[in-house]
Amino acid sequence: MSDKSRPKVVKSEAEWREELTPEQYQVTRQSGTERAFTGPWLDEHRKGTFHCVACGAPLFRSETKYESGSGWPSFFAPIMQDAVDEHEDVSHGMRRIEARCATCEAHLGHVFPDGPRPTGLRFCMNGTALDFEPDDDQEAP
Template sequence: MEKLELSEAEWRERLSPVQYHVLREAGTERAFSGSLNLEKREGEFHCGGCGTLLFRSTDKYDSGSGWPSFTEPASPDVIAEYRDTSHGMIRIEVRCAKCDGHLGHVFPDGPGENGLRYCINSVSLDFQPD
C-alpha cells in the first residue's frame, strides 16, 4: 500500500483538533462519547485521515465497551499493528496502514471466527452509509 506522508502542519490543516489528537497523537475519545458507537446503518468505515476503507458495517457489533467494535478489518493490509506498553498495560495498537493514523486497539475477546475485537475511536473514522 502506498503511504501517505504529510507534514504536521498539513495534518493540522486537514484534521479537526480532536481528530488530530487521536489520529496523530494516539489520543482516545471518552467511552460512549463517539458518534459512531451506536451506528447501525449499513455502510463502510473509512480512515478519517486519508479515506482508506478500514471496516464494513457487516463486521461491526456492540461490544458494550463504549467504542465502535469490529470483528475484522475490510482487508488485512489496511491495518498495521504495534505493541503498545503505555498506561501500564500491554496492548496491540492498530493504525491505518496508509497514513499511520492511530485508530485504537485490538483485543483477543471478540465474537467472530478469529476471536478479535477491533476497538476503534469514532473520531478516527469517516462513516459512509450505503
C-alpha cells in the same frame, strides 16, 4: 485490491493539524482516546464502509461491526487483512496491540483477543478516527 497497492500518505504535522479537527488530530496523530460512549458511529447501524478520517482509506465494513459494550465502535475484522497495521503499545503501564491505518499510520484504537467469532478479535476503534459512508441503498435515520 489490497491496501498495499494504495500509496502511503505522508504529511507534515502542520498539514495534519490544518486538515483535521483538534480532536481528530489528538486521536489520530497523538494516539489519543476519546471518552467512552462519546464518539461518533457507536450507534451507527446502517450498511456501509468505515474509512480513516485522516486519509480516507477503507478500514471496516458494517457487517463486521458489533455491540461490544465497551463504549467504542467495535469490529471483529478489517475490510482487508492489510488495511490495518498492528503495533505493540506499552504506554500507560499496559501491554496492548495498537491499530493504525496502514495507509497513513493514523492511530485508530486497539485490538483485543476477546471478540466474537469468526476471528475472536475486537478492533476497539475511536469513532473520531473514522468516517462512515453508507451504501447507496441506505437512507439516513
